[in-house]
Amino acid sequence: MRGKLIGSVVLGAAGLALLVSLGNWQVRRLDWKLGVIDRIETRMAAAPVALPVSPDPEADAYRAVEVAGRFTGRTLRVQSAMEGFGAGYHLIQALETPADGSLLIDRGFVPQGQPLPPAPTGAVTITGNLLWPDEQDGFTPDPDRQAGLFYARDVPSMAGLLGTRALMVVRRDGPAGGGALVVAPVGTAGIRNDHRGYAITWYSLAAVWLVMSGFLIYRMAKQSKGKAA
Known part of the structure:
Protein backbone atom coordinates (compact mmCIF):
# COMPACT_ATOMS: atom_id res chain seq x y z
CA MET A 1 0.00 0.00 0.00
CA ARG A 39 2.93 46.10 -33.71
CA ILE A 40 0.29 45.54 -36.41
CA GLU A 41 -1.95 48.30 -35.03
CA THR A 42 1.02 50.68 -34.91
CA ARG A 43 1.88 49.81 -38.50
CA MET A 44 -1.72 50.28 -39.66
CA ALA A 45 -2.04 53.70 -38.05
CA ALA A 46 1.30 55.00 -39.32
CA ALA A 47 1.52 57.65 -42.02
CA PRO A 48 1.33 56.01 -45.46
CA VAL A 49 4.57 55.46 -47.36
CA ALA A 50 5.41 54.56 -50.92
CA LEU A 51 4.97 50.91 -51.84
CA PRO A 52 8.12 48.95 -50.86
CA VAL A 53 10.23 47.73 -53.78
CA SER A 54 9.82 44.08 -52.77
CA PRO A 55 6.97 43.84 -50.25
CA ASP A 56 7.39 41.03 -47.74
CA PRO A 57 4.35 39.25 -46.26
CA GLU A 58 5.96 39.16 -42.82
CA ALA A 59 7.68 42.54 -42.63
CA ASP A 60 5.12 44.56 -44.59
CA ALA A 61 1.75 43.03 -43.69
CA TYR A 62 -0.74 45.79 -42.75
CA ARG A 63 1.78 48.50 -43.69
CA ALA A 64 0.08 51.78 -44.63
CA VAL A 65 0.93 52.72 -48.22
CA GLU A 66 -0.11 55.19 -50.88
CA VAL A 67 -0.38 54.21 -54.55
CA ALA A 68 -1.41 56.24 -57.58
CA GLY A 69 -2.68 55.02 -60.93
CA ARG A 70 -5.79 54.12 -62.92
CA PHE A 71 -8.33 51.35 -62.35
CA THR A 72 -8.40 48.91 -65.24
CA GLY A 73 -10.21 45.75 -66.29
CA ARG A 74 -13.10 43.94 -64.70
CA THR A 75 -14.22 44.00 -61.09
CA LEU A 76 -14.08 40.78 -59.09
CA ARG A 77 -16.53 40.08 -56.27
CA VAL A 78 -15.58 38.28 -53.06
CA GLN A 79 -18.58 37.03 -51.12
CA SER A 80 -18.34 38.14 -47.52
CA ALA A 81 -20.23 39.86 -44.70
CA MET A 82 -19.68 43.06 -42.78
CA GLU A 83 -20.98 43.99 -39.35
CA GLY A 84 -23.86 46.41 -39.65
CA PHE A 85 -24.42 45.65 -43.33
CA GLY A 86 -24.87 41.87 -43.51
CA ALA A 87 -23.92 39.82 -46.55
CA GLY A 88 -22.32 41.38 -49.57
CA TYR A 89 -19.15 41.54 -51.61
CA HIS A 90 -15.67 42.96 -51.47
CA LEU A 91 -14.88 44.56 -54.83
CA ILE A 92 -11.41 43.77 -56.14
CA GLN A 93 -9.95 45.53 -59.16
CA ALA A 94 -6.58 46.10 -60.78
CA LEU A 95 -4.84 49.44 -60.39
CA GLU A 96 -2.26 50.20 -63.07
CA THR A 97 0.48 52.38 -61.61
CA PRO A 98 3.40 54.00 -63.42
CA ALA A 99 5.80 53.26 -60.56
CA ASP A 100 4.74 49.89 -59.16
CA GLY A 101 3.15 48.03 -62.04
CA SER A 102 -0.34 46.58 -61.74
CA LEU A 103 -1.66 45.45 -58.36
CA LEU A 104 -4.94 44.52 -56.70
CA ILE A 105 -7.06 47.06 -54.83
CA ASP A 106 -9.83 46.02 -52.44
CA ARG A 107 -12.08 48.98 -53.24
CA GLY A 108 -14.51 48.30 -50.41
CA PHE A 109 -17.70 46.43 -49.52
CA VAL A 110 -21.09 46.51 -51.23
CA PRO A 111 -24.14 45.05 -49.41
CA GLN A 112 -25.94 42.27 -51.22
CA GLY A 113 -28.71 43.50 -53.50
CA GLN A 114 -27.06 46.86 -54.14
CA PRO A 115 -25.73 47.69 -57.62
CA LEU A 116 -21.98 47.42 -58.04
CA PRO A 117 -20.58 50.93 -58.40
CA PRO A 118 -18.09 51.34 -61.25
CA ALA A 119 -14.56 52.40 -60.43
CA PRO A 120 -13.70 56.05 -61.05
CA THR A 121 -12.10 56.88 -64.36
CA GLY A 122 -8.86 58.76 -64.64
CA ALA A 123 -5.94 59.00 -62.25
CA VAL A 124 -6.59 58.28 -58.57
CA THR A 125 -4.50 58.13 -55.40
CA ILE A 126 -5.39 55.35 -52.98
CA THR A 127 -4.31 55.14 -49.36
CA GLY A 128 -4.61 51.72 -47.78
CA ASN A 129 -2.83 48.81 -46.17
CA LEU A 130 -0.95 45.89 -47.64
CA LEU A 131 -2.68 42.61 -46.88
CA TRP A 132 -1.95 38.97 -47.58
CA PRO A 133 -5.30 37.43 -46.56
CA ASP A 134 -5.49 33.91 -45.17
CA GLU A 135 -9.20 33.26 -45.61
CA GLN A 136 -9.31 29.89 -47.36
CA ASP A 137 -9.84 26.52 -45.75
CA GLY A 138 -10.95 23.09 -46.85
CA PHE A 139 -14.59 24.21 -46.99
CA THR A 140 -14.08 27.26 -49.22
CA PRO A 141 -15.90 26.71 -52.55
CA ASP A 142 -13.97 27.03 -55.78
CA PRO A 143 -14.33 30.45 -57.41
CA ASP A 144 -16.46 31.04 -60.48
CA ARG A 145 -13.75 32.70 -62.54
CA GLN A 146 -16.00 33.31 -65.52
CA ALA A 147 -18.45 35.26 -63.34
CA GLY A 148 -15.64 36.86 -61.36
CA LEU A 149 -17.04 35.52 -58.09
CA PHE A 150 -14.73 34.36 -55.29
CA TYR A 151 -15.46 33.11 -51.78
CA ALA A 152 -12.19 34.27 -50.23
CA ARG A 153 -9.64 36.91 -51.08
CA ASP A 154 -7.29 34.52 -52.85
CA VAL A 155 -4.65 37.00 -53.97
CA PRO A 156 -2.61 34.69 -56.25
CA SER A 157 -5.71 33.43 -58.09
CA MET A 158 -7.24 36.88 -58.47
CA ALA A 159 -3.92 38.33 -59.60
CA GLY A 160 -3.59 35.60 -62.19
CA LEU A 161 -7.10 36.27 -63.46
CA LEU A 162 -6.56 40.04 -63.72
CA GLY A 163 -2.93 39.88 -64.81
CA THR A 164 -1.47 41.81 -61.86
CA ARG A 165 1.23 41.32 -59.28
CA ALA A 166 0.20 39.04 -56.43
CA LEU A 167 -0.14 42.06 -54.18
CA MET A 168 -3.20 43.62 -52.55
CA VAL A 169 -3.84 47.01 -50.99
CA VAL A 170 -7.04 47.36 -48.96
CA ARG A 171 -8.37 50.89 -49.42
CA ARG A 172 -9.02 53.09 -46.42
CA ASP A 173 -9.12 56.41 -48.25
CA GLY A 174 -9.26 57.72 -51.80
CA PRO A 175 -11.82 57.54 -54.62
CA ALA A 176 -12.94 54.04 -55.58
CA GLY A 177 -16.56 54.47 -56.72
CA GLY A 178 -19.69 55.89 -55.15
CA GLY A 179 -23.13 54.41 -54.61
CA ALA A 180 -23.41 51.85 -51.84
CA LEU A 181 -19.65 51.25 -51.62
CA VAL A 182 -18.51 51.09 -47.98
CA VAL A 183 -14.89 51.48 -46.93
CA ALA A 184 -13.79 48.19 -45.33
CA PRO A 185 -10.29 48.85 -43.96
CA VAL A 186 -8.08 46.21 -42.42
CA GLY A 187 -8.26 45.56 -38.69
CA THR A 188 -6.98 43.18 -36.04
CA ALA A 189 -10.39 41.80 -35.04
CA GLY A 190 -9.93 38.82 -37.35
CA ILE A 191 -6.55 37.82 -35.92
CA ARG A 192 -7.04 34.71 -33.82
CA ASN A 193 -5.92 35.02 -30.22
CA ASP A 194 -7.24 32.06 -28.25
Whole structure:
Protein backbone atom coordinates (compact mmCIF):
# COMPACT_ATOMS: atom_id res chain seq x y z
CA MET A 1 0.00 0.00 0.00
CA ARG A 2 2.88 2.37 0.83
CA GLY A 3 4.32 1.85 -2.67
CA LYS A 4 0.96 2.68 -4.27
CA LEU A 5 0.69 5.79 -2.12
CA ILE A 6 4.11 7.02 -3.19
CA GLY A 7 3.27 6.24 -6.81
CA SER A 8 0.04 8.23 -6.56
CA VAL A 9 1.89 11.20 -5.05
CA VAL A 10 4.48 11.11 -7.86
CA LEU A 11 1.79 10.77 -10.53
CA GLY A 12 -0.26 13.58 -9.02
CA ALA A 13 2.74 15.91 -8.81
CA ALA A 14 3.85 15.08 -12.36
CA GLY A 15 0.37 15.65 -13.79
CA LEU A 16 0.01 18.93 -11.91
CA ALA A 17 3.41 20.13 -13.10
CA LEU A 18 2.55 19.25 -16.71
CA LEU A 19 -0.80 21.04 -16.66
CA VAL A 20 0.62 24.15 -14.99
CA SER A 21 3.51 24.24 -17.47
CA LEU A 22 1.04 24.08 -20.36
CA GLY A 23 -0.88 26.97 -18.83
CA ASN A 24 2.34 28.95 -18.39
CA TRP A 25 3.24 28.28 -22.03
CA GLN A 26 -0.10 29.66 -23.18
CA VAL A 27 0.46 32.79 -21.06
CA ARG A 28 3.79 33.31 -22.81
CA ARG A 29 2.07 32.78 -26.18
CA LEU A 30 -0.60 35.32 -25.16
CA ASP A 31 2.08 37.91 -24.38
CA TRP A 32 3.71 37.21 -27.75
CA LYS A 33 0.41 37.49 -29.67
CA LEU A 34 -0.53 40.74 -27.91
CA GLY A 35 2.86 42.12 -28.92
CA VAL A 36 2.24 41.09 -32.53
CA ILE A 37 -1.19 42.74 -32.54
CA ASP A 38 0.25 45.91 -31.00
CA ARG A 39 2.93 46.10 -33.71
CA ILE A 40 0.29 45.54 -36.41
CA GLU A 41 -1.95 48.30 -35.03
CA THR A 42 1.02 50.68 -34.91
CA ARG A 43 1.88 49.81 -38.50
CA MET A 44 -1.72 50.28 -39.66
CA ALA A 45 -2.04 53.70 -38.05
CA ALA A 46 1.30 55.00 -39.32
CA ALA A 47 1.52 57.65 -42.02
CA PRO A 48 1.33 56.01 -45.46
CA VAL A 49 4.57 55.46 -47.36
CA ALA A 50 5.41 54.56 -50.92
CA LEU A 51 4.97 50.91 -51.84
CA PRO A 52 8.12 48.95 -50.86
CA VAL A 53 10.23 47.73 -53.78
CA SER A 54 9.82 44.08 -52.77
CA PRO A 55 6.97 43.84 -50.25
CA ASP A 56 7.39 41.03 -47.74
CA PRO A 57 4.35 39.25 -46.26
CA GLU A 58 5.96 39.16 -42.82
CA ALA A 59 7.68 42.54 -42.63
CA ASP A 60 5.12 44.56 -44.59
CA ALA A 61 1.75 43.03 -43.69
CA TYR A 62 -0.74 45.79 -42.75
CA ARG A 63 1.78 48.50 -43.69
CA ALA A 64 0.08 51.78 -44.63
CA VAL A 65 0.93 52.72 -48.22
CA GLU A 66 -0.11 55.19 -50.88
CA VAL A 67 -0.38 54.21 -54.55
CA ALA A 68 -1.41 56.24 -57.58
CA GLY A 69 -2.68 55.02 -60.93
CA ARG A 70 -5.79 54.12 -62.92
CA PHE A 71 -8.33 51.35 -62.35
CA THR A 72 -8.40 48.91 -65.24
CA GLY A 73 -10.21 45.75 -66.29
CA ARG A 74 -13.10 43.94 -64.70
CA THR A 75 -14.22 44.00 -61.09
CA LEU A 76 -14.08 40.78 -59.09
CA ARG A 77 -16.53 40.08 -56.27
CA VAL A 78 -15.58 38.28 -53.06
CA GLN A 79 -18.58 37.03 -51.12
CA SER A 80 -18.34 38.14 -47.52
CA ALA A 81 -20.23 39.86 -44.70
CA MET A 82 -19.68 43.06 -42.78
CA GLU A 83 -20.98 43.99 -39.35
CA GLY A 84 -23.86 46.41 -39.65
CA PHE A 85 -24.42 45.65 -43.33
CA GLY A 86 -24.87 41.87 -43.51
CA ALA A 87 -23.92 39.82 -46.55
CA GLY A 88 -22.32 41.38 -49.57
CA TYR A 89 -19.15 41.54 -51.61
CA HIS A 90 -15.67 42.96 -51.47
CA LEU A 91 -14.88 44.56 -54.83
CA ILE A 92 -11.41 43.77 -56.14
CA GLN A 93 -9.95 45.53 -59.16
CA ALA A 94 -6.58 46.10 -60.78
CA LEU A 95 -4.84 49.44 -60.39
CA GLU A 96 -2.26 50.20 -63.07
CA THR A 97 0.48 52.38 -61.61
CA PRO A 98 3.40 54.00 -63.42
CA ALA A 99 5.80 53.26 -60.56
CA ASP A 100 4.74 49.89 -59.16
CA GLY A 101 3.15 48.03 -62.04
CA SER A 102 -0.34 46.58 -61.74
CA LEU A 103 -1.66 45.45 -58.36
CA LEU A 104 -4.94 44.52 -56.70
CA ILE A 105 -7.06 47.06 -54.83
CA ASP A 106 -9.83 46.02 -52.44
CA ARG A 107 -12.08 48.98 -53.24
CA GLY A 108 -14.51 48.30 -50.41
CA PHE A 109 -17.70 46.43 -49.52
CA VAL A 110 -21.09 46.51 -51.23
CA PRO A 111 -24.14 45.05 -49.41
CA GLN A 112 -25.94 42.27 -51.22
CA GLY A 113 -28.71 43.50 -53.50
CA GLN A 114 -27.06 46.86 -54.14
CA PRO A 115 -25.73 47.69 -57.62
CA LEU A 116 -21.98 47.42 -58.04
CA PRO A 117 -20.58 50.93 -58.40
CA PRO A 118 -18.09 51.34 -61.25
CA ALA A 119 -14.56 52.40 -60.43
CA PRO A 120 -13.70 56.05 -61.05
CA THR A 121 -12.10 56.88 -64.36
CA GLY A 122 -8.86 58.76 -64.64
CA ALA A 123 -5.94 59.00 -62.25
CA VAL A 124 -6.59 58.28 -58.57
CA THR A 125 -4.50 58.13 -55.40
CA ILE A 126 -5.39 55.35 -52.98
CA THR A 127 -4.31 55.14 -49.36
CA GLY A 128 -4.61 51.72 -47.78
CA ASN A 129 -2.83 48.81 -46.17
CA LEU A 130 -0.95 45.89 -47.64
CA LEU A 131 -2.68 42.61 -46.88
CA TRP A 132 -1.95 38.97 -47.58
CA PRO A 133 -5.30 37.43 -46.56
CA ASP A 134 -5.49 33.91 -45.17
CA GLU A 135 -9.20 33.26 -45.61
CA GLN A 136 -9.31 29.89 -47.36
CA ASP A 137 -9.84 26.52 -45.75
CA GLY A 138 -10.95 23.09 -46.85
CA PHE A 139 -14.59 24.21 -46.99
CA THR A 140 -14.08 27.26 -49.22
CA PRO A 141 -15.90 26.71 -52.55
CA ASP A 142 -13.97 27.03 -55.78
CA PRO A 143 -14.33 30.45 -57.41
CA ASP A 144 -16.46 31.04 -60.48
CA ARG A 145 -13.75 32.70 -62.54
CA GLN A 146 -16.00 33.31 -65.52
CA ALA A 147 -18.45 35.26 -63.34
CA GLY A 148 -15.64 36.86 -61.36
CA LEU A 149 -17.04 35.52 -58.09
CA PHE A 150 -14.73 34.36 -55.29
CA TYR A 151 -15.46 33.11 -51.78
CA ALA A 152 -12.19 34.27 -50.23
CA ARG A 153 -9.64 36.91 -51.08
CA ASP A 154 -7.29 34.52 -52.85
CA VAL A 155 -4.65 37.00 -53.97
CA PRO A 156 -2.61 34.69 -56.25
CA SER A 157 -5.71 33.43 -58.09
CA MET A 158 -7.24 36.88 -58.47
CA ALA A 159 -3.92 38.33 -59.60
CA GLY A 160 -3.59 35.60 -62.19
CA LEU A 161 -7.10 36.27 -63.46
CA LEU A 162 -6.56 40.04 -63.72
CA GLY A 163 -2.93 39.88 -64.81
CA THR A 164 -1.47 41.81 -61.86
CA ARG A 165 1.23 41.32 -59.28
CA ALA A 166 0.20 39.04 -56.43
CA LEU A 167 -0.14 42.06 -54.18
CA MET A 168 -3.20 43.62 -52.55
CA VAL A 169 -3.84 47.01 -50.99
CA VAL A 170 -7.04 47.36 -48.96
CA ARG A 171 -8.37 50.89 -49.42
CA ARG A 172 -9.02 53.09 -46.42
CA ASP A 173 -9.12 56.41 -48.25
CA GLY A 174 -9.26 57.72 -51.80
CA PRO A 175 -11.82 57.54 -54.62
CA ALA A 176 -12.94 54.04 -55.58
CA GLY A 177 -16.56 54.47 -56.72
CA GLY A 178 -19.69 55.89 -55.15
CA GLY A 179 -23.13 54.41 -54.61
CA ALA A 180 -23.41 51.85 -51.84
CA LEU A 181 -19.65 51.25 -51.62
CA VAL A 182 -18.51 51.09 -47.98
CA VAL A 183 -14.89 51.48 -46.93
CA ALA A 184 -13.79 48.19 -45.33
CA PRO A 185 -10.29 48.85 -43.96
CA VAL A 186 -8.08 46.21 -42.42
CA GLY A 187 -8.26 45.56 -38.69
CA THR A 188 -6.98 43.18 -36.04
CA ALA A 189 -10.39 41.80 -35.04
CA GLY A 190 -9.93 38.82 -37.35
CA ILE A 191 -6.55 37.82 -35.92
CA ARG A 192 -7.04 34.71 -33.82
CA ASN A 193 -5.92 35.02 -30.22
CA ASP A 194 -7.24 32.06 -28.25
CA HIS A 195 -4.28 31.79 -25.88
CA ARG A 196 -6.09 33.37 -22.91
CA GLY A 197 -8.86 30.78 -23.16
CA TYR A 198 -6.34 27.95 -23.54
CA ALA A 199 -4.42 29.16 -20.47
CA ILE A 200 -7.61 29.26 -18.40
CA THR A 201 -8.46 25.74 -19.59
CA TRP A 202 -5.07 24.30 -18.60
CA TYR A 203 -5.07 26.03 -15.22
CA SER A 204 -8.63 24.82 -14.57
CA LEU A 205 -7.60 21.27 -15.42
CA ALA A 206 -4.62 21.66 -13.09
CA ALA A 207 -6.94 22.73 -10.27
CA VAL A 208 -9.27 19.78 -10.89
CA TRP A 209 -6.29 17.42 -11.07
CA LEU A 210 -4.95 18.81 -7.77
CA VAL A 211 -8.27 18.30 -5.98
CA MET A 212 -8.81 14.80 -7.37
CA SER A 213 -5.22 13.73 -6.70
CA GLY A 214 -5.35 15.18 -3.19
CA PHE A 215 -8.60 13.36 -2.45
CA LEU A 216 -7.22 10.07 -3.78
CA ILE A 217 -3.99 10.40 -1.82
CA TYR A 218 -5.92 11.30 1.33
CA ARG A 219 -8.11 8.19 1.01
CA MET A 220 -5.13 5.95 0.33
CA ALA A 221 -3.22 7.40 3.29
CA LYS A 222 -6.25 6.93 5.54
CA GLN A 223 -6.67 3.32 4.42
CA SER A 224 -2.97 2.67 4.92
CA LYS A 225 -3.12 4.13 8.43
CA GLY A 226 -6.17 2.02 9.24
CA LYS A 227 -4.44 -1.18 8.16
CA ALA A 228 -1.34 -0.27 10.11
CA ALA A 229 -3.46 0.19 13.23
